[in-house]
Amino acid sequence: MVVNNPNNWHWVDKNCLTWSKEYFEENLLGLDAQDETSNVHIVDVSSVEGDVDVSQRKGKVISLFDLKIVLSFHGYNEKDDDISGSITIPELAYDSEESDLVFEISVYNESSENTGITTLIKQKLVPQLKSKLLKFGPDLIETNVRDIQIEKDKVTSTYTKGNLSQAPAPAQQPQQKKEAPKPVAKPTTTVPKKEESKTSGTSKIPKYNTTTLHLEPSFNTSAEQIYITLLDESRIAAWTRSYPIIEKFPPKEGSTFKFFGGAVQGKFLKLVRNEQIVELWRLQDWKEGHYAELDMKLVQSSGETKLVVKFSGIPIGEEERVKDNFEDMYIRSIKITFGFGAVL
Structure with a gap:
């Protein structure tokens, strides 16, 4: 009102x-x-x-x-x-x-x-x-x-x-959230229930209006090689051109990291070898305590691996910056450094 x-x-x-x-x-x-x-x-x-x-x-x-x-x-x-x-x-x-x-x-x-x-x-x-x-x-x-x-x-x-x-008359009642129908086959497969964001935290954490980002870059190599490249200290140093702070490979869930001299920092939430990396992720100049969630799934097919990237919780107004930096400083840099595909 x-x-x-x-x-x-x-x-x-x-x-x-x-x-x-x-x-x-x-x-x-x-x-x-x-x-x-x-x-x-x-x-x-x-x-x-x-x-x-x-x-x-x-x-x-x-x-x-x-x-x-x-x-x-x-x-x-x-x-x-x-x-x-x-x-x-x-x-x-x-x-x-x-x-x-x-x-x-x-x-x-x-x-x-x-x-x-x-x-x-x-x-x-x-x-x-x-x-x-x-x-x-x-x-x-x-x-x-x-x-x-x-x-x-x-x-x-x-x-x-x-x-x-x-003007159209205002709706008298908010829309009723309908239950999604179950898949027509594989009865054990159901539409996943939306979980509360791991990044929401407590009331002391600064609040942003946030948005999401989805990318699907492909690399001409195996899922194993991409997994190692994203988590191994020596490889990260090569594609970031800086010394990372990260546990020796393989890092543990719950451990923290800092890349690019601390400009990017976060914490690993889920690590499934050669399949998935989920982490809290933030840029250094965001409000203290605010993290996006970065979910990276590795999908290998014949001759290449697709990295399905989903950011959740990016502050509105920062999405283009995050997209450009991730495409340039992660994807493009990895391809140039290790020869994992054409650079666009």
Whole structure:
């Protein structure tokens, strides 16, 4: 509720990026599709990047948004192969129409035997996603307008009251969080419950509005070599061009690290050899006590390894900086130093 905005005259903005991620989790998680040989379902909203604002002035409400969304999927085929990957929507904007929506599908463990999953996604899952995504704009305004306007019965200006009558009525109740349907096959596989962030900490830790970041670089080497390169002291020194502070390889879960002379620092939360590295991660100039969570999954296929990178908890406004630094000082530097692939 806007407290000091007589007759809804002044310009008022609301940043709705956090709300948007929750919205997509409520509406996209659990969407599934199946055919005679395969099934697939959405298991995670990996990343929502961009800008989302709802604004009002003189009673008129508008929304401006431009988002990149990354979803994770999981599926099976007739041979019971476990298939995973991502669906990237490069742009969902306030003026997007159905024909504007693009869906980039990446199968992490792609082979000649599971290519049918891509066809299934395009034919049966993408239409469902389009339908949900096109409802985002109207739902964004309907749900958030109440926070930027006073009620119509408190408006005395004929001009702004007339504009209010043209705006969509505020939603009377918040959306009910629906339970995601279970996958159509493999009954033991369920859509994972969202856990509380390990980075939230106590009330003494400074609060940021945060966002997420998703990257999928590929390296022309094995998952074992990438795992060692990211955790071994001598290799880190080579690609960072500085002396790291880290336990001797292999480091233990719970141990800490500092790279680039302390410009990057953190703590290892989970280490699965040659498969996954999860860590608390921060830049030195962030507010003391605030960490993002960096989850790196190593997916090896024939001839290369894809590093599926997910940052959660990046302060809004820092996402481009984190992306550029990670791509340049991690990915590009590792490729140049060890010859693990083409440098873009």
